[in-house]
Amino acid sequence: MQVQVFNPAQVIAGRRTCMAELALGVFVPGFSMTFSRNEEIFGEEEAAEFVYKVLSGVVRTTRLLDDGRRQIVAFHMPGDVFGLEVGPTHRFSAEAVGCCELALVRRTVLDKTTQNDPAAWRAVWTLTALDLERMQDHMVLLGRKTAAEKVEAFLADMSARAPASDGVELPMSRTDIADYLGLTIETVSRILSQMEREHRIARATSRHVVLCDRRLLQAAA
Amino acid sequence: MQVQVFNPAQVIAGRRTCMAELALGVFVPGFSMTFSRNEEIFGEEEAAEFVYKVLSGVVRTTRLLDDGRRQIVAFHMPGDVFGLEVGPTHRFSAEAVGCCELALVRRTVLDKTTQNDPAAWRAVWTLTALDLERMQDHMVLLGRKTAAEKVEAFLADMSARAPASDGVELPMSRTDIADYLGLTIETVSRILSQMEREHRIARATSRHVVLCDRRLLQAAA
DNA sequence: CGTTGCATTGAAATCCCTCAAGCGAGGTGG
DNA sequence: CCACCTCGCTTGAGGGATTTCAATGCAACG
Numbered sequence A, B: 001m002q003v004q005v006f007n008p009a010q011v012i013a014g015r016r017t018c019m020a021e022l023a024l025g026v027f028v029p030g031f032s033m034t035f036s037r038n039e040e041i042f043g044e045e046e047a048a049e050f051v052y053k054v055l056s057g058v059v060r061t062t063r064l065l066d067d068g069r070r071q072i073v074a075f076h077m078p079g080d081v082f083g084l085e086v087g088p089t090h091r092f093s094a095e096a097v098g099c100c101e102l103a104l105v106r107r108t109v110l111d112k113t114t115q116n117d118p119a120a121w122r123a124v125w126t127l128t129a130l131d132l133e134r135m136q137d138h139m140v141l142l143g144r145k146t147a148a149e150k151v152e153a154f155l156a157d158m159s160a161r162a163p164a165s166d167g168v169e170l171p172m173s174r175t176d177i178a179d180y181l182g183l184t185i186e187t188v189s190r191i192l193s194q195m196e197r198e199h200r201i202a203r204a205t206s207r208h209v210v211l212c213d214r215r216l217l218q219a220a221a
Numbered sequence C: 001c002g003t004t005g006c007a008t009t010g011a012a013a014t015c016c017c018t019c020a021a022g023c024g025a026g027g028t029g030g
Numbered sequence D: 001c002c003a004c005c006t007c008g009c010t011t012g013a014g015g016g017a018t019t020t021c022a023a024t025g026c027a028a029c030g
Helices: A009-015 A107-115 A120-146 A149-161 A172-181 A185-197 A214-220 B008-014 B107-115 B118-144 B147-161 B174-181 B185-197 B214-220
Strands: A016-022 A026-034 A040-042 A050-056 A058-065 A070-076 A093-095 A102-104 A167-169 A203-207 A206-212 B016-024 B026-035 B040-042 B050-056 B057-065 B070-076 B093-096 B098-107 B167-169 B202-204 B208-211
Touching: A016 A050, A016 A120, A026 A107, A040 B118, A050 A107, A050 B040, A058 B118, A070 A172, A070 B050, A070 B107, A070 B118, A107 A120, A107 B026, A107 B118, A120 A149, A120 B070, A120 B107, A120 B118, A120 B174, A149 A172, A149 A185, A149 A214, A149 B147, A172 A185, A172 B093, A185 A203, A185 B208, A203 B208, A206 A214, A206 B202, A214 B070, B016 B050, B016 B098, B026 B107, B050 B070, B057 B174, B057 B208, B070 B118, B070 B174, B070 B202, B098 B107, B107 B147, B147 B167, B147 B208, B174 B185, B185 B202, B208 B214
Parallel strands: none
Antiparallel strands: A016 A026, A026 A102, A040 A093, A050 A102, A058 A070, A058 A093, A167 A206, A203 A206, B016 B026, B026 B098, B040 B093, B050 B098, B057 B070, B057 B093, B167 B208, B202 B208
């Protein structure tokens, strides 16, 4: 997949300043930016200068192996914060799944905010800890679930996080889904087709899925 | 596997009070306890009353699926902290891999410490964030690596975290290794045998492995 | 010396991947 | 407006990595 590269230094001119509520009750000055489809937000090993919050659209964070194998570590939906690191550099890359708008906050600014504010620290910790919980759940999926179970869990999760008026609108490609679930695009496609044959889902378009199965809907709630 | 159950309320009598350095520079009053092989430290859904630090031995945290499939989320080595939750309950169970000694700190005591101390909060956040980093690395392994790569990565990791005088002393069973790597015991065993045939490792006993391969040793460092 | 638990090994089966082709929507240029 | 291309998705056939099932080995222990 072709990925455009974004260099923050060049684009600062196009920023719009704003106050971002990074976590519950923690407001910090930052600015917002838009990214187009597949545009790189930051890359692996890059200096972690900013913390990001999704205002609209979806972001994926990914890890690449030398031979091209890719694992999507997370999808970030509106309201989600990402890019906060312990060390000085990012440990994976982030790209816009579709066109999206982000709030950027300088790491140094965030540090200054939390320096004397335990409540702000608790809020930041909660963000990270909730992220950790999500990762742990996903590890069980990656390590111990079958392809069918993976896709079902994914649909249920997306249905909960990005509900459309009628069913789920999947913002990402089959390749993204596969790299998130540890599968191939073909397997994802086949399982969706089979679920449709069994009337457990219906498809308006390839990206718009309606959940019909009782169990799926329950898992989504 | 048979798992004994531990009920903290019954055992408080046997505790020894101590000051635990939960995170760098953060000392809190707690007490220490010992657990025997396969003894349950806490269970899924249980109230998260304590935070734990490994003093000696190894602990595994696991998630169980209804049909018995198991995923080991992490192994905790001496110095590691585990059991700290956002919500009121534990999200997985923890068991002693072998006989081990833990420091227990009441969650309420930790909360009181961090309440007015941003530095303590930063330390706690760092613990959680480093945990998150480890989980993210492990997700790539689970989702995108072959069985051979998984075992190699595991040996390298254990070699770095639990180095023996000569090679690696694996404290956990093949079942534990398999459930950590998303494989079966048979596959783990076969790959170790194959690595031995190729003189990439040597085995003193089934639990004591010596790394011979250049690449493995490099990965361990 | 039998039992028990853990580890290894083999043979067969299965799930998922790889390779390859076809399909359909959307965009571009003649 | 239609031919043509591209890109993402689907489908099929075959193969391979890993699991499953089953048996054996081996060390510790009573």
